[in-house]
Amino acid sequence: NAGVTQTPKFQVLKTGQSMTLQCAQDMNHEYMSWYRQDPGMGLRLIHYSVGAGITDQGEVPNGYNVSRSTTEDFPLRLLSAAPSQTSVYFCASSYSGRNIQYFGAGTRLSVL
Amino acid sequence: GQQVMQIPQYQHVQEGEDFTTYCNSSTTLSNIQWYKQRPGGHPVFLIQLVKSGEVKKQKRLTFQFGEAKKNSSLHITATQTTDVGTYFCAGPDNYGQNFVFGPGTRLSVLP
Numbered sequence: 509n510a511g512v513t514q515t516p517k518f519q520v521l522k523t524g525q526s527m528t529l530q531c532a533q534d535m536n537h538e539y540m541s542w543y544r545q546d547p548g549m550g551l552r553l554i555h556y557s558v559g560a561g562i563t564d565q566g567e568v569p570n571g572y573n574v575s576r577s578t579t580e581d582f583p584l585r586l587l588s589a590a591p592s593q594t595s596v597y598f599c600a601s602s603y604s605g606r607n608i609q610y611f612g613a614g615t616r617l618s619v620l
Numbered sequence: 621g622q623q624v625m626q627i628p629q630y631q632h633v634q635e636g637e638d639f640t641t642y643c644n645s646s647t648t649l650s651n652i653q654w655y656k657q658r659p660g661g662h663p664v665f666l667i668q669l670v671k672s673g674e675v676k677k678q679k680r681l682t683f684q685f686g687e688a689k690k691n692s693s694l695h696i697t698a699t700q701t702t703d704v705g706t707y708f709c710a711g712p713d714n715y716g717q718n719f720v721f722g723p724g725t726r727l728s729v730l731p
Contacts, residue, residue, distance in 0.1 A: 541718065548629065550708060550723040551663065558717070566718065598662055605718045608653070609710075611662040 510534050514599050514612035521589040521619045529584040529615050531599030539602045540582040541609070544568065544595040551598065556605065557582055589619045622647050622714050626722035634730050639696040641725035643709035650712055652685060652692045653719065658705045666694075666707075699729045 515530045533540065541556035553566030557576040571593060573585040582601075586593060596616050600609040623646040633639050643652065651670045655663040667676055669685035669692060676683045680703075682695045696703055706726045710719040 543721075548723060551710075551721040553718055553720075556718055606651070606712055606716060608665045608668070609655075609663070609719065611664070614662050 512599055512601050512610050512612035514597075514615050516615060517613065518616050519618070521586075521617065523589060523591060523619060525589050526585070526587050527589065529586075529597055529599075529617075531582045531584065531612060532580050533582075533599075533601040533610070534580065535601060535610065536579060537601035537603055537610075538579065539604050539607075540576065541566070541600050541602075541605070542572070542574065542582070542584045543598045543600065544593075545598060545614075546595050554584065554597075558605070591619045593617065594619045622711070622720055624709060624711050624720050624722040626709060626725050628725055629723065630726045630728075632728045632730065633699050635701060636698050639699050639703070639727055641694050641707050641709075641727075643692045643694075643722055645690050645711050647714065648689050650689075650716070652689075653710045654683060654692075654694055655708045655710065655721075656705050657708065657724070661705075663708060696727075699727070701729050701731055703727060704729050 512533045538559045542554040543551040552568045555574040557563045563574050598614050599612040602609045625644045653668045654666040657663045673687045674685040680697045684693045706724040708724045710721045713720050
């Protein structure tokens, strides 16, 4: 039972490049979410999904896109990376947004 | 919008000393969760409190939910080096669909 798997663990991008952060869970959770963590800011919600085919914006959605074609996968896309997107990104899943959140190991992203 | 605040931001203690972090919400919460993140790691769920005035213990950790359900605390007795990390509280947002995390309290324990 792998839980929540995020890839890659580390990534360096140049300004303007695009990339997709992958997130997969094997717990059959309906709810999945993406957070970014910056020093002193805690965890800020980027996008979330309450089930396959349904996504919504969180607190800081600008510059990010998501899709949820299956229950298991919830990729986060950066279309044109900016230095302000340098951060640690965590994917989480849960039975619902109000239940225990299970986090992936994180992706550490640097945008130069 | 709803805000969840935590104090202190940082705490340095000598091993064996006690530690407390406080969490305050701008709105009444139906429940509150606590998470721990080790350095370089990811947040891990510790506990959820639901009832007004509720107190729960996990070994040396004591969690409390305020009577007005707007604040909570985490107290660690006789800290150990394994307690090092950042402790986050989280409460449901105004729509009850997501959790809003506090900024966290970073604990360092000096041996």
